[in-house]
Amino acid sequence: MQRTRRFIRTGAGSSAAVLLALTACADDGDVPSASGADGDASEFPTDTVRILVGSEPGSGMDFMARGLAPRLQELWGEDVVVENVPGANQSAAYHEAAGADPDGHTLFIGVEGTFGIHDQLGTIDPGWQEFEWFGTLTEGPWAFHVDANGPIETFEDLLDAEPVRYGDGGYESPVNPVALTVFEALDVDFIFTPGYDPGQAQSSVLTGEQHFIGREVNQFVRYDQEDEYTPVLIAGDEPHPDFPNAKTFAEVEDEYDVTFSGDRIFQLGLAIGTTPGTPPETVDKLADSIVTLIEEDEEFQEWRAENLFEETMLVENIGRDVTQEKIDELTREYAEFGVQDMEERLTKGQ
Structure with a gap:
């Protein structure tokens, strides 16, 4: 299956960009309320808008929320705050957002794959198709990252470390279908350890406790950690210009004569949505506001590029x-x- 994803050459991470995401926003009184939707949505928002993320500060979801919040606040003329609600692999925040008033004032950002798996396992209510999703904020291929200063330098080195060790938050983590797809196709012994929070899982690679961590391909460049972590496998067809030693799925399929079935499950996407039952006009205005930031907001465009x-x-x-x-x-x-x-399947090798 063709999995076409393009990459751009990355630059140095920007501390100024992080500062933008965390800086206090413009004075509400100086900014007019946005309009442009029909019906009640023309008055939205009328109060503080909360963006819930299902992790502690510092995650990719949290980073995205804090990049959006000040720009949406300026666009709307109402406070926009980020609230961290960790627990149950993002579902604690999801359930809080799902139970809020259906008026668009409570937003939620989460990893799409996590909720696809939660939904299949019946561990969220309402189901993820009932939630009012209105966009994928970013999407990139999963990658297996190793210690940039350790003995594993290539995908072949990783396979030679058999049994391959990796850890993550839980069995429902969306990196697990990616890992299982690879290890089962190549008949590689592995040991999966659940129960890590994101920071612990990453640190375990640097201490040698685990061999790799599954993250979006550009994550560690984005956070100025490219000297600590480097990818050896990218779950896509296109090579990355900054990581020439990283094998792509297409290369592994060709070299090992295997097929990796899937496309969307190999992408790490961050979705944004709001409470079920929110009027469609309000949901559309929320989506239009994200489009406005991408197309017209110069400060957000700079943050997006950096x-x-x-x-x-x-x-x-x-x-x-x-x-x-x-x-x-x-x-x-x-x-x-x-x-x-x-x-x-994950506990087979333990």
């Missing part, structure tokens, strides 16, 4: 219909992969 989101945060991925299509595709792929027995 943090390597130019080719992964796209207007074409914003909107209710396109997001629902992606959810349908992910649901189908996870059903075909089979997540019901994933814990059993």
